[in-house]
Amino acid sequence: MSKYKIEPMFPKNLKTVTLDSRESKVCVKDFAECCPAEASLNNFINSLPDILAGRDFKDFLFLMHKAKEHKKSIIFSMGAHVIKVGLNPIVIDLLKKGWISALALNGAGIIHDFEIAFAGKTSEDVGSQIQEGDFGMADETGRMLNKAINAGADVDIGLGEAVGKMIYESDFPYKHMSLTAAAFKLNIPVTVHVAMGTDIVHYHPGVKGESIGKTSLRDFFLFCEIVKDLKGGGVYINAGSAVILPEVFLKAVTYVRNQGIALKDFSTAVFDFIYHYRPYQNVVKRPLRGEGRGFYFIGHHEIMIPLLAAALISE
Numbered sequence: 001m002s003k004y005k006i007e008p009m010f011p012k013n014l015k016t017v018t019l020d021s022r023e024s025k026v027c028v029k030d031f032a033e034c035c036p037a038e039a040s041l042n043n044f045i046n047s048l049p050d051i052l053a054g055r056d057f058k059d060f061l062f063l064m065h066k067a068k069e070h071k072k073s074i075i076f077s078m079g080a081h082v083i084k085v086g087l088n089p090i091v092i093d094l095l096k097k098g099w100i101s102a103l104a105l106n107g108a109g110i111i112h113d114f115e116i117a118f119a120g121k122t123s124e125d126v127g128s129q130i131q132e133g134d135f136g137m138a139d140e141t142g143r144m145l146n147k148a149i150n151a152g153a154d155v156d157i158g159l160g161e162a163v164g165k166m167i168y169e170s171d172f173p174y175k176h177m178s179l180t181a182a183a184f185k186l187n188i189p190v191t192v193h194v195a196m197g198t199d200i201v202h203y204h205p206g207v208k209g210e211s212i213g214k215t216s217l218r219d220f221f222l223f224c225e226i227v228k229d230l231k232g233g234g235v236y237i238n239a240g241s242a243v244i245l246p247e248v249f250l251k252a253v254t255y256v257r258n259q260g261i262a263l264k265d266f267s268t269a270v271f272d273f274i275y276h277y278r279p280y281q282n283v284v285k286r287p288l289r290g291e292g293r294g295f296y297f298i299g300h301h302e303i304m305i306p307l308l309a310a311a312l313i314s315e
Helices: 041-047 052-069 088-096 107-119 126-132 139-154 159-168 179-186 209-228 244-258 277-285 301-314
Strands: 074-078 102-106 190-193 235-239 266-272 292-298
Touching: 041 052, 041 301, 052 074, 052 235, 052 266, 052 292, 052 301, 074 088, 074 244, 088 179, 088 301, 102 107, 102 179, 102 209, 102 244, 107 139, 107 159, 107 179, 107 190, 139 159, 139 209, 159 179, 159 190, 159 209, 179 190, 190 209, 190 244, 209 244, 235 244, 235 277, 244 277, 266 277, 266 301, 277 292
Parallel strands: 074 102, 074 235, 102 190, 235 266, 266 292
Antiparallel strands: none
């Protein structure tokens, strides 16, 4: 016998309800379906469970289709890692097929895009290169990108347009793999948002801070004009940028609203391989506040972006 004077609260007078009357979050009608071997991608998407990310992915595809059908802005912003895992052909195909109406990059994006176009390879081994101070010292990358940026500043165009024009008009052997060149050819705006000192081209001899500032600032205000057109059903996607582009998007949203534009009823989505604070707050949560849909999809870019593209094109 216990020496304690208090007794456990045994369930003598428990009030129960029937399972049928209780509200449940999961129901068999929402379960996944098994796909036969000969199933199409459409069948696969439809077979996903209508639960959590499965339901969200199908909802997001619907909103993307709706935006394209009604000719609303679909802005695809991306960090450089999306390029480094080999997804340029996928993004270029989406540009060609009208699934992206504007492209936003950070400073690293143009570096890897240029190197792919020029040499067919990119992404050096930072850990080994930095030991002797060789990281980021590729002559052509620093020289030619700075030359393009300076030329863009001279004729009052943005950084994204300047780089896209340079690559498109070049004889680079792999320029067909360039995002900025493809967008330039299709007359799709590319904006590049640079933080000074973050990119290797900033310490090459041809660098001019005034040119970077002028062209990137122009791109910010061009980005604001594009963000304005999200209202009434547009979609903004942030793929793989943890800080720069989520911050730029937040500032663009508040600037547009400050201009008296009712920026409401649009959707946002983050695609990244881990959860980040700023993309969630600045893309999914703060700009919407219950007046749109925000999604966060976690998975490897090299799987999730091709899946998204294939699902959009096949439906």
